[in-house]
Amino acid sequence: MGKQWMRPLGAVLVASTLLVGGTAWVAPGNYAYAAEVQGVQQNVINVVGKGEIQVKPDIAYLSIGVNSTAETAASAQKANAAKIQKVTNLLKNTWKISENDIQTSQFYVQPNYTYSEKDGQQVKGYTAHHTLTVTYREMDKIGELLDAVSQAGANNIENVRFTVENPENYESQVIEKAVANADVKAGAIAKAVKRQLGAVLSVSQPDANVPVFYASESLMSKATDTAAGTEIETGQVKVSTTLNITYEMK
Numbered sequence: 001m002g003k004q005w006m007r008p009l010g011a012v013l014v015a016s017t018l019l020v021g022g023t024a025w026v027a028p029g030n031y032a033y034a035a036e037v038q039g040v041q042q043n044v045i046n047v048v049g050k051g052e053i054q055v056k057p058d059i060a061y062l063s064i065g066v067n068s069t070a071e072t073a074a075s076a077q078k079a080n081a082a083k084i085q086k087v088t089n090l091l092k093n094t095w096k097i098s099e100n101d102i103q104t105s106q107f108y109v110q111p112n113y114t115y116s117e118k119d120g121q122q123v124k125g126y127t128a129h130h131t132l133t134v135t136y137r138e139m140d141k142i143g144e145l146l147d148a149v150s151q152a153g154a155n156n157i158e159n160v161r162f163t164v165e166n167p168e169n170y171e172s173q174v175i176e177k178a179v180a181n182a183d184v185k186a187g188a189i190a191k192a193v194k195r196q197l198g199a200v201l202s203v204s205q206p207d208a209n210v211p212v213f214y215a216s217e218s219l220m221s222k223a224t225d226t227a228a229g230t231e232i233e234t235g236q237v238k239v240s241t242t243l244n245i246t247y248e249m250k
Helices: 012-016 031-042 073-094 139-152 167-192
Strands: 017-020 023-026 044-055 059-070 102-116 120-136 156-163 197-204 212-214 222-226 229-233 237-249
Touching (some): 044 167, 059 073, 059 102, 073 102, 073 139, 167 197, 167 237
Antiparallel strands (some): 044 237, 059 156, 102 120, 212 237
16 A cells, blocks of 8 residues: 555645655645645735935035144144134024034044155145034025135035935825835736736835935036025935835736
8 A cells, every 4th residue: 555645734835745856746635735825926916116206405414614724733723723613603603503503524634745856755734624514404595604604714615415304204205106106017017917916915115214315416506606695506305215015916
């Protein structure tokens, strides 16, 4: 008498499915169960839905720096400290910017070198550099502020970065757009293979927290010097997110 197959509940697939020559072989009586499992794995559509909106920024981060050069490191640092103090006082007292919105982002003192065939490389003075990152919320006054700090001694204004202070306010909008985008993609795939789109089986959002903000090249800040002062164009920033969605395919 040949061997009898035992089919304990909960262990059917493990105990009775073998790989023979790279092909799954299923013991008699287990075809329906194996086919069901195989069907669940195959009858799905996985798509990535993308959603984005353009919004006006309401906060800017200004990089304002001061450089000073002197014969000694101490002299360069002392001269620069006086300049940065003047700029800081202007920001706090005249422009009423909170000290919490003014932060040192870079500071260094470095030697300057000259080179000649006769003497080789030699130190010729030192440069002190101090950069402040200033958080500012009045978009229409940024150009005026930059002109003021320049007059106060800031001689290295590196960049202006725009974003929005509360990005979570836009999260629901970009999520809705991402879902709509995924629906269109999944529907097109189902139609192409002559099937019907079923229910959503799972959704995940790869973004760590809230949607990510990007500033494209065409939307970067532009500063224009005019007789009336510096004009800053804030443009718009892009709020975007992606969703990984799995649909049932009927």
